[in-house]
Amino acid sequence: MRYLLRRLGFYVITAWAALTINFFLPRLMPGSPVQAALDKLHGTVSPGVVKALAAQFGINTKASMLSQYGHFWSQMAHGDLGISTSQYPTRVTTIIGHALPWTIALVGVASIISFALGTLLGILIAWRRGSRLEALLPVTTFLSAVPYFWLGLIFVSVFGVTLHWLPISGGYSSDLHVGFSWGFARSALSHGAMPAVTIVLASVAGWMVGMRNMMVTTLGEDYVMVAQAKGLSTRRVAFTYAARNAILPNLAGFALQLGFVVAGSLLTEIVFSYPGIGLSLLQAVQENDYPLMQGVFLVITVVVLLANFVADLLYVALDPRTRQEA
Amino acid sequence: MSALGVEGWPTPATERPVVLEARGLSVDYAGHEGAVRAVHDVDLVLRRGEVLGLAGESGSGKSTLAYAMTRLLRAPGLISGGQVTFHDGRPPEEGGVGSVSLLDAEPDQLRRLRWSEIAIVFQSALHALNPVISIEAQLTDVLAAHHRGATRSERAERAADLLALVGINRDRLRSYPHELSGGMRQRVMIAMALALDPQVVIMDEPTTALDVVTQREILDEITSLRDRLDFSVLFITHDLSLLIELADSIAVMYGGRIVEQGAAKEIYDSPRHPYTVGLVSSFPSMHGARRRLSGIPGSPPDLRNPPPGCAFHPRCPFSDEQCRSQQPALVPVPRLGPETGPGRLAACWHQQEAGVTDELAGVKGGPRR
Numbered sequence: 015m016r017y018l019l020r021r022l023g024f025y026v027i028t029a030w031a032a033l034t035i036n037f038f039l040p041r042l043m044p045g046s047p048v049q050a051a052l053d054k055l056h057g058t059v060s061p062g063v064v065k066a067l068a069a070q071f072g073i074n075t076k077a078s079m080l081s082q083y084g085h086f087w088s089q090m091a092h093g094d095l096g097i098s099t100s101q102y103p104t105r106v107t108t109i110i111g112h113a114l115p116w117t118i119a120l121v122g123v124a125s126i127i128s129f130a131l132g133t134l135l136g137i138l139i140a141w142r143r144g145s146r147l148e149a150l151l152p153v154t155t156f157l158s159a160v161p162y163f164w165l166g167l168i169f170v171s172v173f174g175v176t177l178h179w180l181p182i183s184g185g186y187s188s189d190l191h192v193g194f195s196w197g198f199a200r201s202a203l204s205h206g207a208m209p210a211v212t213i214v215l216a217s218v219a220g221w222m223v224g225m226r227n228m229m230v231t232t233l234g235e236d237y238v239m240v241a242q243a244k245g246l247s248t249r250r251v252a253f254t255y256a257a258r259n260a261i262l263p264n265l266a267g268f269a270l271q272l273g274f275v276v277a278g279s280l281l282t283e284i285v286f287s288y289p290g291i292g293l294s295l296l297q298a299v300q301e302n303d304y305p306l307m308q309g310v311f312l313v314i315t316v317v318v319l320l321a322n323f324v325a326d327l328l329y330v331a332l333d334p335r336t337r338q339e340a
Numbered sequence: 341m342s343a344l345g346v347e348g349w350p351t352p353a354t355e356r357p358v359v360l361e362a363r364g365l366s367v368d369y370a371g372h373e374g375a376v377r378a379v380h381d382v383d384l385v386l387r388r389g390e391v392l393g394l395a396g397e398s399g400s401g402k403s404t405l406a407y408a409m410t411r412l413l414r415a416p417g418l419i420s421g422g423q424v425t426f427h428d429g430r431p432p433e434e435g436g437v438g439s440v441s442l443l444d445a446e447p448d449q450l451r452r453l454r455w456s457e458i459a460i461v462f463q464s465a466l467h468a469l470n471p472v473i474s475i476e477a478q479l480t481d482v483l484a485a486h487h488r489g490a491t492r493s494e495r496a497e498r499a500a501d502l503l504a505l506v507g508i509n510r511d512r513l514r515s516y517p518h519e520l521s522g523g524m525r526q527r528v529m530i531a532m533a534l535a536l537d538p539q540v541v542i543m544d545e546p547t548t549a550l551d552v553v554t555q556r557e558i559l560d561e562i563t564s565l566r567d568r569l570d571f572s573v574l575f576i577t578h579d580l581s582l583l584i585e586l587a588d589s590i591a592v593m594y595g596g597r598i599v600e601q602g603a604a605k606e607i608y609d610s611p612r613h614p615y616t617v618g619l620v621s622s623f624p625s626m627h628g629a630r631r632r633l634s635g636i637p638g639s640p641p642d643l644r645n646p647p648p649g650c651a652f653h654p655r656c657p658f659s660d661e662q663c664r665s666q667q668p669a670l671v672p673v674p675r676l677g678p679e680t681g682p683g684r685l686a687a688c689w690h691q692q693e694a695g696v697t698d699e700l701a702g703v704k705g706g707p708r709r
Contacts, residue, residue: 234414236467243412244482244532245454254481255470262472333472334516 032315095309100301106309117290121279124213132218136225154219166285183287209286228260273321277314356387365422367408378404380596391573393583396593459533463545465525469517476513502531523554542574581623584608595641595651602684612686614656658690
């Protein structure tokens with residue numbers, strides 16, 4: 015318990031540091047990006063409007079850095095990430111709120127499938143060394159070595175453009191409204207299929223190879239031999255004794271990977287024009303929309319830290335040795 | 341100390357029924373430069389209620405032999421010849437299975453025999469216990485695997501009884517291996533080995549990883565449990581002095597072969613093989629007269645490139661031309677006196693002279709208690 019509290023304290027400090035950097039970075043940059051955006055408006059709108067906008071974006075204020083910092087935290091506490099410059103006057107939280115569910119559903123589900131599949135295959139390959147299953151190792155490793163966008167484009171060209179099996183872009187048909195209906199669900203599923211499959215294909219090898227290697231090491235342990243000598247069923251030896259121990263490093267890796275679901279979807283969402291957070295980030299970069307970028311970075315930071323904490327919780331739950339008080 | 345409790349002179353074990361026997365067992369380890377033979381044509385007989393000690397240096401093949409006999413040998417180890425037979429002592433109406441050739445047994449049959457009749461205690465209990473599941477789970481899963489009928493609470497009760505058997509409080513059931521001391525872990529392993537009331541318990545250096553005091557406690561525990569529950573023990577160790585006290589009979593291995601075999605006391609009092617002579621004179625006696633300690637010069641044979649003839653000849657003070665060219669067979673020792681019982685075997689061209697080295701080693705004559 016004390017271990018978890020200590021970890022929690024660590025994450026609070028890390029989050030504070032990350033947010034503080036997030037606050038200072040744009041203010042330390044030469045020239046203000048928001049100012050640059052406003053400068054473009056000069057001549058088209060009245061100086062009064064520019065002044066009002068400047069106040070809205072929080073620039074050119076006479077307030078001290080300290081009071082700005084205080085204001086920043088009060089904004090954070092209210093969940094206020096400011097206003098997007100590229101999609102003015104939409105709030106950054108609104109844009110992220112629309113994009114995040116798509117990313118989490120697509121990349122989250124694909125990551126879970128990839129992890130479960132890879133781990134299971136890794137266990138089987140290690141358990142039946144020398145069987146035909148081992149052929150999966152070079153095949154999947156090849157798929158993960160291929161540049162992801164290239165794999166994605168091949169999928170788009172083969173299954174989308176040539177065979178017309180699946181839609182090639184977007185998260186759902188544009189003629190449908192977002193909501194809980196069969197049509198929408200089917201449309202979302204068919205749009206998500208190709209990106210999800212490519213993510214799984216590209217990442218399954220990592221889990222598989224990692225699990226296989228750990229499993230091979232664990233199978234050499236005395237307690238696995240004891241389990242066999244005890245006459246336990248093959249299933250119990252393979253899973254409760256060998257895999258239960260071998261999976262620990264992989265699980266920690268997976269929890270960390272979940273943190274990158276938000277950031278790691280960038281390529282997928284670009285290739286498949288998927289309306290997620292990665293695409294929002296791309297647009298923000300292209301249009302110098304600093305408030306949006308900051309918002310996305312903030313979300314990524316928080317999610318990574320949360321995932322780290324989940325990894326710690328998992329480890330404590332699964333490995334009794336970490337529960338020992340130091 | 342002996343199974344039938346006659347101080348000093350064990351009842352000739354040759355009359356008791358055999359429970360586990362190996363015949364002509366050979367084990368190879370596949371390597372890049374061809375196979376290495378780790379166990380050579382070994383015959384070993386474990387009798388009911390007997391403690392059979394298997395002594396030898398690291399790399400002598402003693403553990404390999406034990407794992408081969410239980411078919412737990414792992415790649416690249418491979419049984420290249422021989423037979424292992426388990427003779428069930430229980431009548432068929434009590435579920436006895438008669439004689440089973442373990443090397444030919446189907447996986448299912450093997451799984452049923454494992455632990456219920458042949459259990460194993462490993463050297464390092466820390467590594468032999470699964471670190472991430474509780475002691476209770478590890479004690480009850482073996483019960484569940486073999487007695488399908490028992491309920492969960494019956495199994496938990498049995499697990500608590502097993503811990504009580506080795507003097508551990510039942511509140512330790514919920515502990516994990518890392519929360520126990522080394523001695524406690526080994527006790528848990530012993531309790532686990534006895535969970536199904538097996539006829540044979542193989543102990544692979546069960547006390548080597550423990551300090552001397554704990555070692556003594558564990559040995560006393562094993563002795564008292566054996567007297568109560570009457571299982572046979574194959575006790576593997578490099579520590580011959582320990583076997584002299586514990587075992588009824590002893591087999592000494594060198595370079596993958598059994599080089600000498602006999603009742604524990606005879607091995608100690610009148611070793612016939614120069615290697616055994618060396619082993620006996622390399623540790624102090626607990627009870628006997630003081631004598632000069634001497635080690636064995638040289639090092640164990642390289643199994644990839646074993647010496648021709650007798651594997652021990654490069655280290656042996658008696659070696660001659662015959663030793664360098666011909667492998668001596670394991671043959672009955674000629675009776676030298678009343679202390680030489682039946683089942684006394686040695687593999688040395690100079691058995692008579694080796695006996696004479698009693699003088700050299702300072703262990704000549706009968707018991708000196």
